[in-house]
Amino acid sequence: MVSxxxxxxxxxxxxxIRRYAVNDVRAAAHEADESGQIPPELTRTGWQIGLVPSAxxxxxxxxxxMSALTGVLAAEELAFGDLAxxxxxxxxxxxxxxxxxxxxxxxxxxxxxxxxxxxxxPATAALLEPGISFDPFDLQTVAAADNGKIxxxxxxxxxPLAEDARMMLVYARNAESGDVDxxxxxxxxxxxxxxxxxxLMGLRALPTYRVHFVNVEIEAAxxxxxxxxxxxxxxxxRSQVALAALAVGVARAAFEYARDYAKQRxxxxxxxAQNQSIAFMLAEMAIEIDSxxxxxxxxxxxxxxxxxxxxxxxxxxxYADKMVLQVADNGVQILGGYGFIREYPxxxxxxxxxxxxxxxxxxxx
Amino acid sequence: xxISFEIPEFVQQMAQMAGFMAxxxxxPYARQLDENEHERPKAFVEAMWPILRDQQKATLxxxxxxxxxxxDKGGEPKKKRPGTRNLQLMLMIEQLxxxxxxxxxxxxxxxxxxxAIEAVGTTEQKLRLLTRFAEGDQPVWGAMxxxxxxxxxxxxxxxxxxxxxxxxxxxxxxxEKIFITSGKLALEESNGLVIVWATVNKAAGRAGIKPFVVxxxxxxxxxxxxxxxxxxxxxxxxxxxxxxARIPADNILGSPEVQASSEDKGFKGAMATFxxxxxxxxxxxxxxxRAALEFVKEKLAENGVEIPYTLPxxxxxxxxxxxxxxxxxxxxxxxxxxxxxxxxxxxxHNSLEASMAKVKAAKACAWIAQKxxxxxxxxxxxxxxxxxxxxxxxxxxxxxxxxxxxxTLIVARRVLDYSRRELA
Ligand SMILES: Cc1cc2nc3c(=O)[nH]c(=O)nc-3n(C[C@H](O)[C@H](O)[C@H](O)COP(=O)(O)OP(=O)(O)OC[C@H]3O[C@@H](n4cnc5c(N)ncnc54)[C@H](O)[C@@H]3O)c2cc1C
Ligand SMILES: Cc1cc2nc3c(=O)[nH]c(=O)nc-3n(C[C@H](O)[C@H](O)[C@H](O)COP(=O)(O)OP(=O)(O)OC[C@H]3O[C@@H](n4cnc5c(N)ncnc54)[C@H](O)[C@@H]3O)c2cc1C
Numbered sequence: 001m002v003s004x005x006x007x008x009x010x011x012x013x014x015x016x017i018r019r020y021a022v023n024d025v026r027a028a029a030h031e032a033d034e035s036g037q038i039p040p041e042l043t044r045t046g047w048q049i050g051l052v053p054s055a056x057x058x059x060x061x062x063x064x065x066m067s068a069l070t071g072v073l074a075a076e077e078l079a080f081g082d083l084a085x086x087x088x089x090x091x092x093x094x095x096x097x098x099x100x101x102x103x104x105x106x107x108x109x110x111x112x113x114x115x116x117x118x119x120x121x122p123a124t125a126a127l128l129e130p131g132i133s134f135d136p137f138d139l140q141t142v143a144a145a146d147n148g149k150i151x152x153x154x155x156x157x158x159x160p161l162a163e164d165a166r167m168m169l170v171y172a173r174n175a176e177s178g179d180v181d182x183x184x185x186x187x188x189x190x191x192x193x194x195x196x197x198x199x200l201m202g203l204r205a206l207p208t209y210r211v212h213f214v215n216v217e218i219e220a221a222x223x224x225x226x227x228x229x230x231x232x233x234x235x236x237x238r239s240q241v242a243l244a245a246l247a248v249g250v251a252r253a254a255f256e257y258a259r260d261y262a263k264q265r266x267x268x269x270x271x272x273a274q275n276q277s278i279a280f281m282l283a284e285m286a287i288e289i290d291s292x293x294x295x296x297x298x299x300x301x302x303x304x305x306x307x308x309x310x311x312x313x314x315x316x317x318x319y320a321d322k323m324v325l326q327v328a329d330n331g332v333q334i335l336g337g338y339g340f341i342r343e344y345p346x347x348x349x350x351x352x353x354x355x356x357x358x359x360x361x362x363x364x365x
Numbered sequence: 366x367x368i369s370f371e372i373p374e375f376v377q378q379m380a381q382m383a384g385f386m387a388x389x390x391x392x393p394y395a396r397q398l399d400e401n402e403h404e405r406p407k408a409f410v411e412a413m414w415p416i417l418r419d420q421q422k423a424t425l426x427x428x429x430x431x432x433x434x435x436x437d438k439g440g441e442p443k444k445k446r447p448g449t450r451n452l453q454l455m456l457m458i459e460q461l462x463x464x465x466x467x468x469x470x471x472x473x474x475x476x477x478x479x480x481a482i483e484a485v486g487t488t489e490q491k492l493r494l495l496t497r498f499a500e501g502d503q504p505v506w507g508a509m510x511x512x513x514x515x516x517x518x519x520x521x522x523x524x525x526x527x528x529x530x531x532x533x534x535x536x537x538x539x540x541e542k543i544f545i546t547s548g549k550l551a552l553e554e555s556n557g558l559v560i561v562w563a564t565v566n567k568a569a570g571r572a573g574i575k576p577f578v579v580x581x582x583x584x585x586x587x588x589x590x591x592x593x594x595x596x597x598x599x600x601x602x603x604x605x606x607x608x609x610a611r612i613p614a615d616n617i618l619g620s621p622e623v624q625a626s627s628e629d630k631g632f633k634g635a636m637a638t639f640x641x642x643x644x645x646x647x648x649x650x651x652x653x654x655r656a657a658l659e660f661v662k663e664k665l666a667e668n669g670v671e672i673p674y675t676l677p678x679x680x681x682x683x684x685x686x687x688x689x690x691x692x693x694x695x696x697x698x699x700x701x702x703x704x705x706x707x708x709x710x711x712x713x714h715n716s717l718e719a720s721m722a723k724v725k726a727a728k729a730c731a732w733i734a735q736k737x738x739x740x741x742x743x744x745x746x747x748x749x750x751x752x753x754x755x756x757x758x759x760x761x762x763x764x765x766x767x768x769x770x771x772x773t774l775i776v777a778r779r780v781l782d783y784s785r786r787e788l789a
Contacts, residue, residue, distance in 0.1 A: 001373060002452060005366035069368055135677050202476040263781060273781050276774070279788055283777035287721045290704075291697035298370050300699060314674040315693040357678060 004294075005364045010070055014077055016049055023080025026345075029082035032205035032210055036197075038088055040120075046078070046089035047120040060112050066100060068238055068300035071365025072245035076276035077129065079249025083352040084205035088245060090363050091160045094125035097238070097364050098182055102230035106221065107184065111167065124167040125182075126156035126211055127239075127361030136171075136180070136236055136360055141213065143183055143223075144175040150223065152183060152191075152216040158362060162194050169224065170213065171361070172231070173182055180232040182224035191216035201353035235364065237313035239305060242363040244296040244313075244320035247356045248289060251324045254331030254349040255285045262334050278334060285327045292320040300365065321356045328353035366608060370703070372456070376449050380456035381684030384530040386412060395465040398599040399754050402548065403591065405554075406468040406599055412461025414504040417474045422499035425522040428491060447711040451641065455648040455706045462652025467599030469649060470546055471506075477546070478507030478560040480642050481576055485619040485634035496576055497556055506550035506557040509638075510542035510605060518771050520562070521571045521632070525607065527563040527617075533643055534614045538563055538575060538607040544765075549588050553579045558619065559605065569633040576618040585610035598746035634715075641709060642764050643719040647702040647726035651764035654695050654730030657737035657755045664741060687740060691733045698726035717779040720772040726770055734759040 006014065024045055032038050051074055056062025078086035096115045099107055114121050128142055141154025152172055162168065166187050185192065193212040200208065224230045259282050262273035272278050299312035313333045328350040333340035339346050371378075390409040398406055461469040473496045475482065482494055497505050523538025538561060542548075549559030568572035579586060581689045589604035610721045619634060662672065665684065672688050673681070681689070701722040708715035734756040738745040745752045763769045778788050 001367045001368055002708055003369050004704050006366045133679055137675055237738035273786055280773050282780055283773045286780045287725050291701060293698055294700035297368055301370050311674045315696060319693045
């Protein structure tokens with residue numbers, strides 16, 4: 001049966017996140033962007049909403065709620081608050097979700113209970129690689145078998161929280177099979193070199209790093225899923241829809257702000273929203289945001305049914321990439337000169353929104 | 366409720382049936398009917414009439430059956446579960462428009478007139494007026510006439526008048542309606558009817574505008590110009606002239622309260638029919654868009670071009686980028702349409718979503734068809750293939766049932782919470 005109404009539980013969760021996004025995140029976002037620091041209490045409050053813990057399997061004490069659909073609903077709402085904060089709060093999922101989905105019994109028991117704690121546990125994943133032509137199916141980072149162990153070599157970029165992360169999931173090409181596999185690397189492993197924090201146009205509050213792996217030796221058991229491995233297609237699809245939903249959240253923030261601004265900014269004796277050129281821009285923004293949201297929902301819904309959602313996730317991500325740029329750009333435009341001033345949040349949403357085509361693998365549902 | 370995109374099995378089967386009709390009775394005639402503009406799609410009409418007639422019959426029987434038999438008559442209306450009626454219609458129309466958008470408009474049924482009767486008619490009127498669409502061997506058409514030379518987008522400035530003649534207990538209608546889809550089919554080629562929007566009091570503006578039913582054979586009604594068009598050439602588009610046309614007193618649509626209302630209830634009734642018909646126009650746009658998109662992909666595949674869904678953007682060729690963009694645009698339009706339809710089936714207010722879907726689907730699919738012509742080069746432009754026709758056919762969705770500007774205006778007013786006066 002076709003329906004566009006979230007379940008009651010999802011709605012309750014959304015209301016909670018909305019309060020956090022509007023009351024806590026928005027109040028801190030400007031300062032966080034300027035200073036490059038997300039206040040630890042803000043991360044903790046976001047963490048305690050319990051998104052990641054609820055996805056941990058029931059037998060380990062979580063709720064086993066690995067719904068991609070719930071994930072995209074939550075992601076949009078978080079990014080409506082601020083993208084950098086959203087990515088930070090969700091970063092432990094980059095490790096916890098793939099382990100929940102594909103981890104061996106041992107990996108799950110060893111790694112997942114940490115995420116049930118009250119305290120935010122920094123964890124992350126490394127997929128993106130430096131350069132101008134990244135292709136997730138043509139990774140340059142290689143994992144080679146070496147005397148019963150695995151040896152990792154290569155470089156990664158845009159790795160959130162790499163410096164603090166207790167553990168990191170590293171995506172690499174399996175030298176034997178040629179497939180993409182994921183490997184669990186603990187903090188402080190020899191040969192892991194973390195550069196100083198990256199300097200980006202947007203996401204200035206989120207610490208991201210370039211990470212080099214120089215003959216990093218890990219146990220064979222550190223391969224996600226052990227001998228069986230994992231399904232990178234599914235993980236990538238789950239990442240694509242997460243990012244699409246985050247883009248929708250950023251776009252909606254810009255849209256709502258510009259809409260409210262346009263209603264109260266008077267020029268030529270009337271609110272600027274009463275000019276069709278502004279009003280139509282806003283209508284168009286609303287239509288495009290809804291379009292992108294529905295594409296993400298449909299892809300997530302397919303994922304939850306265990307169907308192949310490669311096409312849907314890909315199209316949703318591509319659509320959202322373009323949409324968020326256009327909507328955020330219109331947001332700045334509608335504010336005129338004020339849009340260009342950092343005191344107003346729209347230019348931040350444009351800087352953050354511009355990055356989506358690049359942000360591969362930086363979030364997952 | 367939970368978010369779901371699952372189309373029930375039986376609805377999918379209905380859509381497949383419609384797809385079969387499109388393959389069999391539309392596609393093979395599409396070019397010929399485009400070239401011979403005013404020829405009627407005989408095979409299609411003959412195939413569809415018995416089906417639509419029996420559907421209409423079933424709907425009317427429900428109207429008179431007691432609730433115990435699943436009918437609506439008498440007693441407390443039972444709590445309605447979300448139905449699939451509009452969903453079925455959406456997917457059926459999408460398939461038929463894939464077959465041929467002009468021919469689809471010739472569906473022998475009450476059409477848009479039926480939407481209005483359903484929306485504002487009394488039970489007595491529904492039975493009296495719709496029975497002709499539910500019986501007999503001869504197809505019957507209905508039409509809806511709002512547009513006038515001086516009243517297009519601004520349909521509140523309608524100048525056609527209806528004056529009550531107490532002596533004969535009749536309404537007398539004068540004026541001219543233009544661009545009426547299936548007008549000739551309804552009034553001259555079958556025993557059909559046209560819903561005519563006319564003013565009973567010009568000074569009252571919107572509040573004075575009411576819907577009237579003009580039946581075939583009414584003296585004083587004549588078909589004026591038969592339009593020759595850019596696309597959807599198989600569709601019948603005509604002007605209708607009313608010269609002291611007299612109709613029975615109870616051919617004013619709606620309950621006496623609505624009829625006598627000094628508020629703009631009648632007009633709002635017309636607008637409410639748009640909530641149901643705009644998603645359907647969106648669905649017809651989707652059908653044409655899919656035809657063009659499928660065809661392009663088929664031709665590209667024959668030429669060895671595959672469409673990948675895993676390559677990063679910078680590794681795609683320009684042609685692959687175009688096709689992927691066409692697919693994403695189509696899907697977005699489809700999902701917006703599906704949402705507006707699901708809301709309708711759930712009994713939720715969907716004006717905003719209906720206008721969003723209509724704007725998006727019309728624009729995306731016109732763009733897709735234009736792109737298809739470009740991508741297929743000299744063959745895209747040639748009348749040997751149907752692509753150039755689909756481009757011409759796709760344009761109309763941006764024009765009727767409220768132009769894309771008018772529907773954008775509706776969306777804008779909604780998102781800004783502005784009245785018609787605040788945002789003109
Ligand atoms: C970096 C910077 C440097 C500047 N330098 C100077 C300077 O040296 N000297 C100086 O005098 N000024 C300067 N300005 C100001 C600049 O010229 C104004 O910001 C600009 O004219 C827009 O005015 P506004 O910001 O008040 O926007 P508004 O006029 O409030 O416009 C807001 C939005 O509404 C739209 N809009 C407004 N009216 C209408 C209408 N009738 N129809 C349709 N749309 C409408 C606008 O296009 C815009 O999108 C500078 C601004 C910046 C950001
Ligand atoms: C093939 C065909 C079939 C049709 N079938 C029917 C039918 O069955 N029944 C019926 O009643 N009508 C029918 N129509 C009429 C159709 O609904 C009108 O053509 C349409 O509403 C536009 O009116 P118009 O042509 O007078 O254009 P106008 O209203 O003159 O519009 C011209 C342009 O101005 C724009 N515009 C107008 N007002 C505004 C505004 N306020 N803000 C911004 N832009 C504006 C419009 O978007 C458009 O681009 C049909 C038309 C065609 C072509």
